[in-house]
Amino acid sequence: MSTRQLTYSPFDAEVIADPYPVYRQLREGAPVFWSSRAGTWVLSRHVDVSAALGDPATYSSASGIFPTPPGVDMTELFLPMLIMSDPPRHTQLRQLVSKAFTPRRIAGLGAQIQTLVDDLLDETPETDAWDFVSGFAGPLPAIVIADMLGVPREDRDRFRAWSTTLIQSNPARGEFGAGLDAAAALYNYFAAFLAERRAHPQDDLMTALVQAEVEGEHLSEDELLGFCLLLLIAGHETTTNLLANSAVILAHHPESRRELADDPNLVPAAVEELLRYDSPVQGLSRTLTRQVDLHGKTMATGDTVLLLFGSANRDDQAFPDADRFDIHRAPERQVALGRGIHFCLGASLARLEARIALQALLTRHRDFDVDLDAAIRLHSGPIRGFASLPIQ
Known part of the structure; x- marks a missing residue:
């Protein structure tokens, strides 16, 4: 297919259903591609996506991280968030919130997560079909x-509904209404909650954020609300979709599934391969602070660039035979959780939850299948996952 015939938008129904064929076409024929339908440049090769993630001075996050129509400013639609900031403010804020995600603190959550996993699985039917998303992964x-x-x-349950609505808004078509209503509901909830924590501090992350200081100053109300929204959505949407995507992959690879059930020690490495093979975050955008010439194309200052994590993770130049799922692969270079200064703050938590959840699921249900015909995919370009996934 020539580049003249090639079309791509992260919001196309065919792309949402299966983006990987067009990703290959982009990598092979148009590694720097202008998507007129999404109003953004698209980078698809692992080497280029990795380089961009490692160069925040050129590829800025401050103007938003999702592709939007020309003239739409994401910073005017949502309050300040860590993920939509650049140094030096990003550095200050990340140092602050990273205290809640120390390896010791995350490791200490293992027993609690195991109990939650067991309780949720106790409530699922042994033989009848059930919704994996609403009953477990969500x-x-x-x-x-x-x-x-x-x-x-x-x-x-309210939070789950709000965050799902928010991520399914379609900024490429200017469809913000329902998503903005969900964001407003979350902001209103957290504003009241933050006020309560100021009056009655407790031993939780909300209190820590209220009391935190950066260079002698407390966070602004907008920064606090932005933090809460980011932590809530990023804290569970990514993991929910990692688990749902993993269930589908393992259902389609029964030999690998049974091998993992027989040897739980293989699960941690398998989680990395699951992240690579069908990344829950398919890509995020950046805005250029200077002109960039790459692969014979000129991207101008102020242009947006969509970095396709999902395509980079299927690049044969980085992962030989990349379209093959292999639980014995060591995909250290996968970028499902980002790279550089914006590497996912909750990566260790997501990995811990996935390891415990998949190990417990495979212990109880060595054999299972999913009904993709009845499944409902998320209609979100950057986020790949399911709103509903029947499992038997």
């Missing part, structure tokens, strides 16, 4: 991050 990370923030568990 509630688990939502409960974990809500507990870290200090949010009552009875509110988790």
Whole structure:
């Protein structure tokens, strides 16, 4: 297929269903591609995506991280978030919130996560079909991050609904209404919660954020609300979709599934391969601070560039035979969780939850299948996963 015939938008229905054929076409024929339908340049090769992630001075996050129509400013739609900031403010804020995600603190959550996993699996039917997302993959990370923030568990279903609505808004077509309503609901909830924590501090992340200081100053109300929104959505959407995508992959690879069931020690490495093979975050955008010439194309200052993590992770130049799922692969270079200064803050938590969840699932259900015909995919360009996934 020539570049004249090639079309790509992260919001196309065919791309959402299976993006990997067009990713290969992009890597082979148009590694720097202008998507007129999404109004953005697209980088698809591992070497180029990795280089861009390692150069935040050129590829800025401050103007937003999702492709949007010309003239739309994401910073005007949402309050300040760590993921949409550049140094030096990004450095200050990340140092602050990273204290909540230390290896020691995350490791200490293992027993709690195991209990939650066991409780959720206890509630699932042994023989009848059940919805893997609403019954397991959705509630688990939502409960974990809500507990870290200090949010009552009875509110988790509301949070799940709000965050799912938010990520399914379609900025490429200017469809913000429902997503903005969900964001407003979250902001209103957290504003009241932050006020309560100021008056009555507790041992949770919300209190820590309220009391935190950066260079002698407390975070602004907008920064606090932005933090809460980011932690809630990133804290459970990524893990929910990692688990759902993993269930599909393992259902389609029964030999690998049974090998993991027989030897749980293989699960940690398998999680890395699952992240690589069908990344829950398919790509994020950056805005150029200077002109970049790459592969014979000129990208101008101010242009947006979509970095396709999902394509980079299927690049044969980085991962031989990349379209083959292999639990014995060592995909250290996979970029599903980003790279550089914006590497996913909750990566260790997502990996821990995935390891515990998959190990427990395979212990109880050595054999299972998924009904993709009845499944409902998320209609979000950057996020790949399921709103509903029947499993038998």
